[in-house]
Amino acid sequence: HGEDVVLKxxxxxxxxxxxxxxxxxxxxxxxxxxHIVEVLEVFNIVRANQGLAERLCLxxxxxxxxxxxAWATQALPSQIAVxxxxxxxxxxxxxxxxxxxxxxxxxxxxxxxxxxxxxxMLIDFGLATRTNHQGNQGGTPRFMAPEALNGQASLAxxxxxxxxxxxx
Numbered sequence: 001h002g003e004d005v006v007l008k009x010x011x012x013x014x015x016x017x018x019x020x021x022x023x024x025x026x027x028x029x030x031x032x033x034x035h036i037v038e039v040l041e042v043f044n045i046v047r048a049n050q051g052l053a054e055r056l057c058l059x060x061x062x063x064x065x066x067x068x069x070a071w072a073t074q075a076l077p078s079q080i081a082v083x084x085x086x087x088x089x090x091x092x093x094x095x096x097x098x099x100x101x102x103x104x105x106x107x108x109x110x111x112x113x114x115x116x117x118x119x120x121m122l123i124d125f126g127l128a129t130r131t132n133h134q135g136n137q138g139g140t141p142r143f144m145a146p147e148a149l150n151g152q153a154s155l156a157x158x159x160x161x162x163x164x165x166x167x168x
Contacts, residue, residue, distance in 0.1 A: 004062035005040065010055040018056040024125045025058055027099050035090040037063045037123045063121040065110030069168055072111075075118070083111055083120040084166045090122045091162065095131075095155045102127035102153065104161035105143045106168060131155050 008024075011017040021042060028039040038061040044054045065071070072080055087109055094101060101108075101122065108124045127138055131154060139148060145160035147153060 006037075006060050006062050008058040008060070009045070010057070012053070012055070020126050021056045021058045024128060027097075027128050027130070028125055031093070031097065031099075033090055033093045035086045035120055035122055036093065037061055037121055037125070039125075063110045063123050065112035065119070065121060068106040068109040068111055068120075068165065071118070072106075072168065079118050080166060083109070083118050084162065086118075086120040087122055087162055088159075090120075091155075091158050094128075094158070098131045098155070100129055100131050100153060100155055101125060101158050101161075102129060102148075103139045103143075104158050104165055105140045106165055109165065129153075 008021060010021060025039055025042040028036070029042075032038060039058065040061065041059040043057055043059075045057045046054055068083065075083075087104075091101070091104075103124060103126070104122075108122060110121045110123055111118050112121075113119075139161075141149065143161045143164045145153065145157040148157040148161075
């Protein structure tokens with residue numbers, strides 16, 4: 001279709017990487033939201049120069065923009081509030097499917113300017129889980145909710161992380 005895409009390719013000989021890519025695809029496949037990167041396809045590729053080793057490849061839409069912290073240096077508080085509302089709407093859409101992002105932080109929010117104002121995209125769902133998943137999947141401690149640090153993350157943990165992110 002001529003669209004730009006991002007390819008996430010499994011690290012060589014890393015079953016954990018493949019597991020994360022499959023989980024990301026399974027959680028987001030079919031989910032459409034204007035502020036969430038779209039997952040399009042997952043497939044195996046064969047790399048002939050590596051002894052015909054198969055690797056998993058995840059295809060997602062290309063989110064255009066600058067990381068939140070870079071963009072925010074020139075932004076007004078009202079514009080940052082708009083971005084917060086957009087990512088809040090994305091988290092509400094995820095929660096409708098019991099999906100927790102798990103790593104809300106400035107680097108995982110891209111912002112671009114449009115004629116209608118800022119447009120934010122939530123990216124990097126490598127740590128996303130269903131809310132019934134027990135334990136701590138990781139994340140960025142500086143932005144994690146206290147319960148997530150203790151391995152008891154919930155959907156509300158992403159809201160805490162968004163608030164911590166917007167205070168930068």
